[in-house]
Amino acid sequence: MKMSTIPRPVGTTQSLAKFLFRASPAIWHRLAEDRKRAVVPAPRIPDFSAWSDTGIHAAWIGHSTVLLRVDGFTILTDPVFSTKIGVEVGRYIVGMKRLVHPAVELARLPAPNLILLSHAHMDHFDVPALRKLEQRGTAVVTAASTSDLLRVKGYKSVQELRWDESCQIGPAKIRAFEVAHWGARKRTDVHRGYNGYLIEVGRHRIIFGGDTAQTDSFRRLRSSKPLDLAIMPIGAYDPWIHAHCTPEQALAMANDAGAEFVLPVHHQTFKLGNEGYREPIERLLLAAGSGEDRIAVRDIGDEFRPGVRSAAYAGPTRPGARGRAEMPGLR
Ligand SMILES: [Zn+2]
Numbered sequence: 001m002k003m004s005t006i007p008r009p010v011g012t013t014q015s016l017a018k019f020l021f022r023a024s025p026a027i028w029h030r031l032a033e034d035r036k037r038a039v040v041p042a043p044r045i046p047d048f049s050a051w052s053d054t055g056i057h058a059a060w061i062g063h064s065t066v067l068l069r070v071d072g073f074t075i076l077t078d079p080v081f082s083t084k085i086g087v088e089v090g091r092y093i094v095g096m097k098r099l100v101h102p103a104v105e106l107a108r109l110p111a112p113n114l115i116l117l118s119h120a121h122m123d124h125f126d127v128p129a130l131r132k133l134e135q136r137g138t139a140v141v142t143a144a145s146t147s148d149l150l151r152v153k154g155y156k157s158v159q160e161l162r163w164d165e166s167c168q169i170g171p172a173k174i175r176a177f178e179v180a181h182w183g184a185r186k187r188t189d190v191h192r193g194y195n196g197y198l199i200e201v202g203r204h205r206i207i208f209g210g211d212t213a214q215t216d217s218f219r220r221l222r223s224s225k226p227l228d229l230a231i232m233p234i235g236a237y238d239p240w241i242h243a244h245c246t247p248e249q250a251l252a253m254a255n256d257a258g259a260e261f262v263l264p265v266h267h268q269t270f271k272l273g274n275e276g277y278r279e280p281i282e283r284l285l286l287a288a289g290s291g292e293d294r295i296a297v298r299d300i301g302d303e304f305r306p307g308v309r310s311a312a313y314a315g316p317t318r319p320g321a322r323g324r325a326e327m328p329g330l331r
C-alpha cells in the first residue's frame with residue numbers, strides 16, 4: 001500500500017476534516033465512510049492449544065499476519081493488529097480502517113520466538129503492534145534499512161537482511177530473497193528494502209512471499225528438498241498489478257518454488273484494490289482446480305495443521321460472524 005506524506009495540519013478534528021476535504025475530496029469521503037463503518041469479527045478463532053511441537057502449524061490472523069509453529073518454534077509474519085493503519089497526524093491516524101478484526105487479539109497471541117517483517121509499508125509494518133510485541137525472548141528479522149522504525153532494545157535481537165543474505169535464529173535458518181515490489185513507507189524513503197523469506201527449521205521449508213508482483217525469483221527457491229508451504233499474497237492487484245500479483249500468478253510462483261501447500265494472504269482485511277472482497281480467494285481456488293486441497297486456508301482465522309486438509313480443520317465459527325458471506329458495501 002502506498003501512503004503519501006501528508007503535511008501536518010492544525011490539530012482539531014474539524015480543522016483536520018476541512019484540510020483533508022480540500023486536499024483530496026475522494027480521500028475525505030473514504031475516511032468519512034470508514035469512520036461510520038463497524039469492523040466485523042473474524043469468521044474463525046484458531047485454537048493454539050491443539051498445536052503440538054512437531055511439524056508445521058499455521059493460522060491466518062488477517063492480512064499478511066500468519067502465526068507459524070514449526071517443530072515448536074513460533075514465527076509471526078508482518079504483525080498488523082491496529083484497527084487503523086496510516087500516518088499519524090497529531091493525535092489522529094489518517095489512513096485505512098480494517099474490514100475484519102484480527103482472528104486473535106494481540107494479548108492472547110502466543111509469544112513468538114521470531115517476528116519476520118517483509119517491508120515497511122503501513123499494511124505490513126504496524127508500529128503500535130510492534131511496540132506491544134516487544135519482548136526479551138523475541139527476535140526480529142526485517143528488510144534492509146527498516147530497523148530505525150523499531151525500538152531495537154525491546155527485542156532479543158533485530159537483524160536486517162538484504163536479498164540472498166541469511167541468518168540463524170534458534171533452530172530457524174532465514175534467507176531473504178528478491179520480490180517485485182518497493183520499500184518506501186512514505187514518498188521519499190526509497191532506500192528501504194523489501195523481502196520475501198525462505199524459512200528452514202529442521203527438515204521443514206516454508207516461504208513467506210511478502211508483497212510481490214509476478215516475478216521469476218520464486219523459481220530459484222526450488223531445490224531437491226521439498227517445500228512444504230508457501231505463504232503468498234493474492235490481493236490488491238486491481239489496479240496495482242505492477243506491485244501485487246494476481247491469485248493465478250501467486251499460485252504459479254508457488255508452483256515455481258515447488259510448494260506443496262499455498263497459504264493465501266493479503267486479502268479480506270483492508271480494501272486496498274478494486275477487486276471484490278472474495279474475488280482473490282475464489283480465483284485462487286478456481287486456478288487450483290482439482291488441486292484445491294493444496295490451498296491451506298480460505299477465511300481469516302483458518303488453521304493449517306500437519307497431514308490434514310484445511311477444510312477439515314476450519315475452527316469454530318464465531319457467533320455472529322459473517323463467514324464466507326460478502327461483506328456489506330463491498331463488491
Ligand atoms: Zn501490502
Ligand SMILES: [Zn+2]
Nearest residue numbers: 001121181211
Ligand atoms: Zn507493500
